[in-house]
Amino acid sequence: MNGDQMMRAHSATLPAPQFDNPAWVSPVALANARVAIVTSAALYAAGDEAFSAVDTGYRIIDRERRDLVLGHWSPNFDQMGVKMDLNVVYPIDRLEELAAQGIIGSVAPRHISFAGNQPDDVSTIRLDTGPAAAAQLRQDGVDVVILTPV
C-alpha cells in the first residue's frame, strides 16, 4: 500500500462527526458572490505565528500575500506541489482570474487557514474557532467559501 492509499484508508476509519440537522445556504449568483478560500494546509503568512503540533486555531491570510509557509505537522502528504505552485492548495491566483473574468463577483480580502490534524472530536473547531472564522468571513461580506484540504 503506498503512502496516499495508506492515509486514505486510515482517514476513512476515523470517527466522523455527525450533523443531524445540517444547514443549507442558497447563495447569490456566483457572478455576484464574494469568494474566500479556507484551507486545512496550515499555511500562514511569513512572520505570522507558526502552527503548533496540536493547533486548533486558524490564521488569517490577506489576499495579497503569496509568501506563505507550510506549517502542517503531518509528514504524510506531498509538500512539494504547494512549493512549486501555491495555487495547487491555495488557488488565490485562480480566484483573481475568475473575478477579472466576471465569473465570480469578487475575491475576499482575507482568507483562512487551519491545520488539518485535529483531535478526533474536533470540538474546538466545531464550538469555537470554526464559528469565529465564519464570523470573520461574514464581516468581510463573504458569500461562498471553497474548502481545500491536504
Added chain:
Amino acid sequence: MSVLAHIFEAAGIATVVLSSVREVAQKVAPPRALHCEFPLGRPLGIPNDVEFQMDVLRRAFALLTEPSGPVLVDHPVVIEADEQPVSCAIPPRFDASLPPCVDEARGIKKAYVRALERRGVTSVGRSIAADEVPNALAVLHAIANGQDWTTAEIPGGNIMSLCHDIRTYYEEAALELIDGPAPGGRAMENWFFEKTEAGATVLKARTAMRDAGAKFPVWFYMAPGNR
C-alpha cells in the same frame, strides 16, 4: 474540511469542499463536495496547470446551483501519486572525514539558498534554521549508530519538527536540482528517503529510537507512516 463546511453553512456562508477522502465526505456529508482523487497535498490536482485548476474550480462552483443536498460529485480525472523518486542530482562526497549525511547537507546548501532567493520564503525553521541542518544530521547519525537518544542533544528540542526541517531543507533545495519533469505527488519524498544520505539517516535513527523504547509518537512521526 467537511466539518468546517457545516459550520460555515450554519453561519450563512455557502460552501464547496474539495474532498480528498471520499469515505469522510460521505460520512460527514457536507452540503456540497467535489471529490478529487488526486495526490494528497494537491487538492487542485496539478501544480502550474492553470487550465486543470480552473476545471476543478468550475466543477466545484457548479455545485452551488444544486437545489438541495448533500451533493457529492466525483471529478472525472484520477491522478495517482508518483511512486518513483524524482530525478535529482546529489552532490558528490567532498569531505570524507564527515559522516556522509553531514557532507551531503553541506553540499546542497547552495541549492537551498538559491531556492530561498527565488521563492522568497521557506518552511524550514519550525525547530532549527537551515544553517543548523548539517549539525542536526550529525546528531541523528550518532543516534542511528548507537548513541542513547535520551542523552543526545537534539537541536531545537523536538525531534519531529527537527526531521521536518531537515526534510524540508532537502526538498526545497531539490527544487533547484531537478533534472527531469516536475515531480508528482510523493516523488520528492521518495527521493529524500530512498536516495539521500539524510533520508537514510532519519530512518535509521527512527528505528534505533523505536528499538530503544521511545514512545510511539516520538519516533513514528519522524517519517511518513508507510516507511
